[in-house]
Amino acid sequence: MYIIEKAPAKINLTLDVLYKRPDQYHEVEMVMTTVDLADRLEFFLLEEDKIEIASDNRFVPNDERNLAYRAAKLLKDRYQIKQGVRIKIDKQIPVAAGLAGGSSDAAATFRGLNRLWDLDISLDDLAVLGAEIGSDVSFCVYNSTALAKGRGENITELPAPPQCWVVLAKPVQGVSTQSVYQSLKLNDIEHPDTEGMVHAIQEGDYQGVCHRLKNVLEAVTLPKKPEVTQIKNQMLQSGADAVLMSGSGPTVFALVQQETRADRIYNSLRGFCDEVYVVRLLGSQQKLD
Numbered sequence: 001m002y003i004i005e006k007a008p009a010k011i012n013l014t015l016d017v018l019y020k021r022p023d024q025y026h027e028v029e030m031v032m033t034t035v036d037l038a039d040r041l042e043f044f045l046l047e048e049d050k051i052e053i054a055s056d057n058r059f060v061p062n063d064e065r066n067l068a069y070r071a072a073k074l075l076k077d078r079y080q081i082k083q084g085v086r087i088k089i090d091k092q093i094p095v096a097a098g099l100a101g102g103s104s105d106a107a108a109t110f111r112g113l114n115r116l117w118d119l120d121i122s123l124d125d126l127a128v129l130g131a132e133i134g135s136d137v138s139f140c141v142y143n144s145t146a147l148a149k150g151r152g153e154n155i156t157e158l159p160a161p162p163q164c165w166v167v168l169a170k171p172v173q174g175v176s177t178q179s180v181y182q183s184l185k186l187n188d189i190e191h192p193d194t195e196g197m198v199h200a201i202q203e204g205d206y207q208g209v210c211h212r213l214k215n216v217l218e219a220v221t222l223p224k225k226p227e228v229t230q231i232k233n234q235m236l237q238s239g240a241d242a243v244l245m246s247g248s249g250p251t252v253f254a255l256v257q258q259e260t261r262a263d264r265i266y267n268s269l270r271g272f273c274d275e276v277y278v279v280r281l282l283g284s285q286q287k288l289d
Ligand SMILES: C[C@](O)(CO)[C@H](O)COP(=O)(O)OP(=O)(O)OC[C@H]1O[C@@H](n2ccc(N)nc2=O)[C@H](O)[C@@H]1O
Pocket: 012, 015, 024, 025, 026, 027, 028, 030, 098, 100, 103, 133, 134, 135, 136, 137, 150, 151, 152, 177, 178, 179, 181, 182, 247, 248
């Protein structure tokens, strides 16, 4: 028996940091949504009590460091599952990119094993469990559009934003999320209009969404990676409605409503950047096939 789950990438439409907490994490407020760029995970039932990971990407570990492995182990331990699983990961989301690829694989593993092992756990319970693996995992369990608070695990779902194309471009070298948060100057933050973004999404106001894109972590990553600013400028010159870095970076995304403009942006980035994708905004779980 085997099961397939898709693990879509997320983008941050806003990312605000409020303060540093005693546990060393940062209290955040972020509006996040999903795009149609997804890893594909296959789950094969094993009668033996073991977890095997196979992935085709040399940057992704095939052992207990893999977030999908950690998700499977957590479910096995918490629900005392005696069966095992072989998880095959077809990686499409760039690694260490600010697109939550590993977190989405962990969340897809929860959903896949919930079916494979017939556990009948609610998404809400899986989201609570997800926070034990990483701050972005709870959001990825729902795969929708949401306001995330706390360290990222406190999720309020939102409607899908107005439809548009998303052009994603990832500079060659990834960044470490931990070092970006550590370098953030907390007294020097220009905060996004999170409430305004939530309102714009609720109203289906595409221009309102575009005007409010903001990520305070750009202040750390942009000076360290000049290519991020170059890509943003190139996207704007080629007709993007709005551009932003996602998460801790370095991936940049452009929003655009016309497909021809998305193609123009894509073409203008070739040569600049190896990893460029034109995808649809998903925004809700139902749109995932
Ligand atoms: C940048 C974002 O991707 C935006 O969605 C997330 O905030 C980060 O999510 P993530 O990669 O799942 O993060 P985790 O694996 O939980 O944490 C990685 C590291 O980032 C820092 N971190 C993360 C989340 C948070 N709210 N405050 C933090 O300071 C911590 O140093 C932590 O050790």
